[in-house]
Amino acid sequence: MMPEPVEQEFDVVVIGAGAVGENVADRVAQGGLSVVLVEAELVGGECSYWACMPSKALLRPGTALHAAQTTPGAKEAVTRTLDAAAVLKRRDYFTSNWQDDSQVAWVKDSGIDLIRGHAWLTAPQGVQVAGLDGTSHRLRARHAVVLATGSMPNTPPIEGLEDVQVWGTREATSASEVPERLAVLGGGVAGTELAQAFARLGSAVTLVTRGRLLGKYPEEAASLVAAGLRADGVELRLHTETQRISTNDDGTLSLRLGDGTTVTADKVLVSTGRHPALEGLGLESIGVEPDDRGQLAISTDNSGLVQGVPGEGPWLYAVGDAAGRNLLTHQGKYEARATGDAIAARARGELNGAPEDWSRYSHTANQHAVPNVVFTDPELATVGRTLETARQDGFNASSVELPIQVAGSSLHSENYEGWAQLVIDEDRQVLLGATFAGPDVSELLHAATIAVVGQVPLNRLWHAVPSYPTISEVWLRLLEKYGL
Numbered sequence: 001m002m003p004e005p006v007e008q009e010f011d012v013v014v015i016g017a018g019a020v021g022e023n024v025a026d027r028v029a030q031g032g033l034s035v036v037l038v039e040a041e042l043v044g045g046e047c048s049y050w051a052c053m054p055s056k057a058l059l060r061p062g063t064a065l066h067a068a069q070t071t072p073g074a075k076e077a078v079t080r081t082l083d084a085a086a087v088l089k090r091r092d093y094f095t096s097n098w099q100d101d102s103q104v105a106w107v108k109d110s111g112i113d114l115i116r117g118h119a120w121l122t123a124p125q126g127v128q129v130a131g132l133d134g135t136s137h138r139l140r141a142r143h144a145v146v147l148a149t150g151s152m153p154n155t156p157p158i159e160g161l162e163d164v165q166v167w168g169t170r171e172a173t174s175a176s177e178v179p180e181r182l183a184v185l186g187g188g189v190a191g192t193e194l195a196q197a198f199a200r201l202g203s204a205v206t207l208v209t210r211g212r213l214l215g216k217y218p219e220e221a222a223s224l225v226a227a228g229l230r231a232d233g234v235e236l237r238l239h240t241e242t243q244r245i246s247t248n249d250d251g252t253l254s255l256r257l258g259d260g261t262t263v264t265a266d267k268v269l270v271s272t273g274r275h276p277a278l279e280g281l282g283l284e285s286i287g288v289e290p291d292d293r294g295q296l297a298i299s300t301d302n303s304g305l306v307q308g309v310p311g312e313g314p315w316l317y318a319v320g321d322a323a324g325r326n327l328l329t330h331q332g333k334y335e336a337r338a339t340g341d342a343i344a345a346r347a348r349g350e351l352n353g354a355p356e357d358w359s360r361y362s363h364t365a366n367q368h369a370v371p372n373v374v375f376t377d378p379e380l381a382t383v384g385r386t387l388e389t390a391r392q393d394g395f396n397a398s399s400v401e402l403p404i405q406v407a408g409s410s411l412h413s414e415n416y417e418g419w420a421q422l423v424i425d426e427d428r429q430v431l432l433g434a435t436f437a438g439p440d441v442s443e444l445l446h447a448a449t450i451a452v453v454g455q456v457p458l459n460r461l462w463h464a465v466p467s468y469p470t471i472s473e474v475w476l477r478l479l480e481k482y483g484l
Contacts, residue, residue: 005128005136010034012343013127013141014148015119015281017107018045020320020332021148025112027340033143033347036113038129043103043114046150047329049095054173055193056375057091062200063377067439070413084178084201091173098174120282121145124311128282144315144343146304147281148336151274151321156185159244164253166245167269169194178202183255183265185242187213189374191271192225196376199232206263208237208255217380218387220401220419221437225376227417237263276324286310297324301354302362304339314346325363326370335363369452373442378418381445384433384452387423396426400482404438407469413439420444420474424482430455436474444472458484 012028014021017039025035042049061082068074096102107114117131119139127145129137153168155161167175172194180203184195187209199205207213207229213236214222226236241258245268248254255263278296286309290296299307300323306316318324319339320332342361345351355361374380390397404418418438425432434448451461462484466472 003136005138007138007140008036009140009142010036010113011142011347012036012144012146013038013119013139014146015127016045016148016150016320016322017043017103017114018148018150018320019047019329020150020322020336021045021146022103022107023333023336024146024148024317024319024340024343025107026110027337028144028344029111031341031344031347033344034113036115036139037107038115038117038119038127038139040116040118040132042098042100043107044100048100048103049098050170050173051190052329053094054091055169055190055197057094058087058173058197058201059193059375059377061087061090062197063375065200066377067413070415070439072414082200082202087201088176088178095174118280120280121285121316122282124286124309125315141315143347144317146339146343147278147298147306147316147318147322148320148332149277149281149322151327152277152279153270154273154275156242156270156272158185158242160246161270164245164247164268166253167267169269169271172198172269172271179265179267180204181252181265181267182206183208183253183263183268184271185209185255185268186271186273187211187215187238188271188273189214189372191269192229192374193376194269194271195234196229196232199229199234204233206235206237206265208240208242208257208263210239210241212238214374214380217374217382218421218435220421221380221382221435224378224417224419224437225374225380228376228378274321274327276318276322278322286316300325302357302364302366303342303351303355304335304363305342305354317343325366328370328372331366331370334365338363365453369449371445371449373445375442378438379440379442380435380437381442382433382435383445383449384431385423386433386435387421390423390425390432395432397423397432398426399423400478402474402477402481404436404441404471404474406471406473406477408471408473409438411469412471418471418474420478422478422482424458428455429458431458431461438471441471444474447472447475458482 011033012035017037117129119129125141127139178201182203184207195207213226244256304317319335321327357364371383387399401421409416421435423433
């Protein structure tokens with residue numbers, strides 16, 4: 001006989017205790033509401049254990065070594081290659097050895113309840129949880145249920161893929177050994193970063209992608225990253241389909257490519273994008289049906305409120321990857337803070353309807369200023385609109401581009417190669433976007449983000465004098481080329 005479910009009521013139920021879910025819960029708790037987090041895996045989520053932190057821990061040692069090797073006076077002192085075992089040990093430290101004790105302690109100290117288990121919607125403001133300890137929970141949310149379930153990897157239509165054991169990004173970032181040969185399928189951010197990380201750790205890496213490398217970014221910037229990968233020995237098979245994958249008698253894997261060639265590898269990493277993790281959440285119980293492709297999708301307003309669901313008043317929210325807008329941890333945390341504040345304000349009767357743009361309750365930056373960094377060497381950093389997307393959005397847009405050739409870059413390393421672009425709204429004379437490519441350009445990005453969010457007029461931005469000699473001097477050169 002099954003025991004009766006434990007019935008509990010909270011002001012807010014948050015499904016998913018990754019970085020995004022934690023931030024929502026923290027904000028509503030600070031707003032005086034009771035809140036419970038429900039999580040089936042590690043508290044802290046994908047970013048802490050299998051994405052942002054471990055991948056950057058794998059990348060940083062190679063970048064630091066390369067920086068020394070390209071600086072006269074330092075390069076003469078560098079006589080060794082990376083110590084792969086030491087890199088993996090440092091990676092383990094940054095993932096807390098895949099233990100979430102400190103995260104669980106933070107949840108408790110913040111006055112947030114935690115249930116470990118799988119949760120799904122059963123009705124408006126109703127959530128069922130199958131606890132990992134065998135306990136069943138029936139939860140009711142007085143004010144809000146928040147979906148913070150992250151995203152799942154896409155599975156490409158490759159013959160034989162379902163019959164072989166391959167790596168996803170989780171397996172790659174948590175690997176205990178460096179494979180002799182690694183094939184990477186996908187030329188997006190994760191595939192590109194991990195291809196370089198493993199090449200510098202000693203793998204012979206082949207990257208295969210149907211388009212060009214980093215196809216969503218300006219080609220001039222992406223080409224510098226491609227050159228960096230090739231310099232590390234990565235073989236780039238661009239504009240190439242992977243037709244079939246199979247296991248050989250010796251346990252290795254073979255990829256048959258669309259150009260008729262074959263790639264053999266000890267491990268294959270499939271990194272072909274992600275989609276919101278909405279399956280199994282009971283959305284069908286509140287009328288959300290799969291689309292023609294069998295995929296679930298939801299639409300949210302600028303406070304994260306899911307549109308078109310039944311119930312009395314606003315109650316269902318989605319943030320981070322689950323909302324499907326920007327699959328980036330920092331942007332998800334931004335959304336989470338605004339959504340948590342909006343939920344608390346609505347509970348107090350202080351917010352009715354959609355919040356105003358740029359208020360503390362709104363995700364307005366999602367439409368104007370999403371910063372993103374590809375942590376390869378060289379780095380690629382971008383915020384806001386590209387010239388193409390600006391014109392598609394109806395702006396009278398122009399751009400100005402330059403190679404990064406300033407005193408700061410020449411001092412930074414020998415033969416520094418970089419590229420910078422500003423995208424300008426000619427009608428308002430403000431920045432719509434910026435892109436930088438080159439060693440350590442991620443540190444230029446926040447200035448650009450502030451300029452886009454603040455809509456700083458170019459003639460005022462010209463008075464923001466960059467320190468000499470720094471790479472930031474490229475800002476002055478870009479504005480001078482524009483005519484200021």
